[in-house]
Amino acid sequence: MTYCVAIRTETGLIVASDSRTSAGVDDVSVYSKMHVLPAGPDRCFVLLSAGNLATTQAVTSRIQRDRDDPDAETSIDRLSHLEDVAEYIGAVSTRVQRGPEGANQADFRPKASFILAGQIGEEDHNLFLIYPEGNYIRASEEKPFLQVGETKYGKPILDRIVEPEMSLEMAARCALVSLDASMRSNLSVGPPLELGFYHRNSFHLEPRLRYEDDDAFWRRMQDAWSRNLRQAFMDLPRFEWE
Amino acid sequence: MTYCVAIRTETGLIVASDSRTSAGVDDVSVYSKMHVLPAGPDRCFVLLSAGNLATTQAVTSRIQRDRDDPDAETSIDRLSHLEDVAEYIGAVSTRVQRGPEGANQADFRPKASFILAGQIGEEDHNLFLIYPEGNYIRASEEKPFLQVGETKYGKPILDRIVEPEMSLEMAARCALVSLDASMRSNLSVGPPLELGFYHRNSFHLEPRLRYEDDDAFWRRMQDAWSRNLRQAFMDLPRFEWE
Numbered sequence: 001m002t003y004c005v006a007i008r009t010e011t012g013l014i015v016a017s018d019s020r021t022s023a024g025v026d027d028v029s030v031y032s033k034m035h036v037l038p039a040g041p042d043r044c045f046v047l048l049s050a051g052n053l054a055t056t057q058a059v060t061s062r063i064q065r066d067r068d069d070p071d072a073e074t075s076i077d078r079l080s081h082l083e084d085v086a087e088y089i090g091a092v093s094t095r096v097q098r099g100p101e102g103a104n105q106a107d108f109r110p111k112a113s114f115i116l117a118g119q120i121g122e123e124d125h126n127l128f129l130i131y132p133e134g135n136y137i138r139a140s141e142e143k144p145f146l147q148v149g150e151t152k153y154g155k156p157i158l159d160r161i162v163e164p165e166m167s168l169e170m171a172a173r174c175a176l177v178s179l180d181a182s183m184r185s186n187l188s189v190g191p192p193l194e195l196g197f198y199h200r201n202s203f204h205l206e207p208r209l210r211y212e213d214d215d216a217f218w219r220r221m222q223d224a225w226s227r228n229l230r231q232a233f234m235d236l237p238r239f240e241w242e
Numbered sequence: 243m244t245y246c247v248a249i250r251t252e253t254g255l256i257v258a259s260d261s262r263t264s265a266g267v268d269d270v271s272v273y274s275k276m277h278v279l280p281a282g283p284d285r286c287f288v289l290l291s292a293g294n295l296a297t298t299q300a301v302t303s304r305i306q307r308d309r310d311d312p313d314a315e316t317s318i319d320r321l322s323h324l325e326d327v328a329e330y331i332g333a334v335s336t337r338v339q340r341g342p343e344g345a346n347q348a349d350f351r352p353k354a355s356f357i358l359a360g361q362i363g364e365e366d367h368n369l370f371l372i373y374p375e376g377n378y379i380r381a382s383e384e385k386p387f388l389q390v391g392e393t394k395y396g397k398p399i400l401d402r403i404v405e406p407e408m409s410l411e412m413a414a415r416c417a418l419v420s421l422d423a424s425m426r427s428n429l430s431v432g433p434p435l436e437l438g439f440y441h442r443n444s445f446h447l448e449p450r451l452r453y454e455d456d457d458a459f460w461r462r463m464q465d466a467w468s469r470n471l472r473q474a475f476m477d478l479p480r481f482e483w484e
Contacts, residue, residue, distance in 0.1 A: 173475070173478050185401055233403055
């Protein structure tokens with residue numbers, strides 16, 4: 001399993017992901033699920049992926065090959081709206097998921113979901129969630145975050161805290177505690193964590209941070225959240241007979 | 243959907259549930275999911291139910307009929323271990339789920355899960371989770387809570403806070419904030435909430451509380467939790483550049 005979350009604020013985007021890939025409990029590996037897609041100077045695209053690893057690798061590889069191929073029908077360098085990039089990635093993904101001719105379709109589980117985060121030129125920065133079927137939704141004022149993978153454990157804190165007016169750093173902290181909740185409740189979500197900041201109109205993912213399990217800052221964050229949550233709980237009102 | 247949670251501490255049991263039942267968004271009703279099963283003076287059984295409403299109603303009804311019938315093969319009055327009660331309820335549930343002869347089995351979704359909370363005589367109080375297949379697991383020192391229904395949103399706070407040494411009131415507050423998380427993130431989990439305290443060796447569920455959405459205490463609890471959580475979040479460590 002996997003957990004990726006992206007948050008959109010007025011000043012930019014936060015992308016965050018775990019790095020655990022498992023094909024059964026005896027086949028657990030570390031793979032980055034945060035892909036910065038190389039593109040021209042007036043655009044920035046980050047792809048977060050959940051689901052079949054072969055599919056996500058084939059999709060990022062196909063995107064790069066279309067970019068390098070002057071005869072390709074389309075490429076992320078030539079599209080002029082982020083929505084078109086989402087549509088293109090959805091089409092690439094469904095094509096990849098069809099698999100090789102003659103594959104054993106009954107046992108074949110090639111599904112993958114993506115979050116596309118980015119900006120093109122003067123268009124607003126935005127987030128798109130691309131479903132395995134290739135269709136997609138965008139973030140909105142009312143729903144300023146998107147998630148893929150094992151999403152439920154980490155959703156309550158996002159529902160409570162995230163709002164478009166918050167600073168990027170606040171949004172980043174919210175993504176981190178959301179990841180923390182998922183990691184504690186689901187063994188298949190695991191470190192290292194990746195966290196990227198996209199400042200509006202910068203066209204760079206900067207800073208891009210990576211926290212191993214024993215990273216001092218990440219440890220400090222986890223400890224503080226654990227302590228603060230416990231205090232928040234201890235301070236709840238008592239029942240009338242207490 | 244439904245969310246029920248039960249917590250076992252050294253001094254007793256906490257049972258909590260929402261009351262929303264839906265068979266599609268245009269067919270939403272209020273049904274209690276907390277069933278106190280009438281039984282002899284040396285025993286107390288509470289059943290929390292999730293899943294098909296017809297199944298859960300048929301199961302509680304069958305339990306009562308077996309109790310009233312002196313010729314019944316077994317009844318909750320005559321069993322001497324809580325585990326046997328779990329096994330009996332599992333058997334009743336699977337029998338009910340088979341449905342009437344000639345039912346359209348393909349479209350038939352009669353699954354239900356149960357949490358059995360209670361105590362018999364001098365045996366320890368305990369919790370059992372009874373699966374739709376009729377098998378069951380019990381709570382343990384390491385896993386002192388059980389959940390059925392829409393369990394994921396409310397699990398992180400339980401994972402963090404619940405421990406066997408906590409007071410019943412603390413455990414009850416933990417169940418309430420866990421329910422609050424589920425209700426906020428899933429529309430199909432809804433008030434009124436029910437909350438029951440079982441004090442070890444009391445053989446009564448007392449007090450048994452019910453909170454409507456506008457209940458003053460429940461409102462105060464929700465507001466405090468919201469405020470405290472936000473403060474817990476605001477007090478997290480800053481990134482080095484902040």
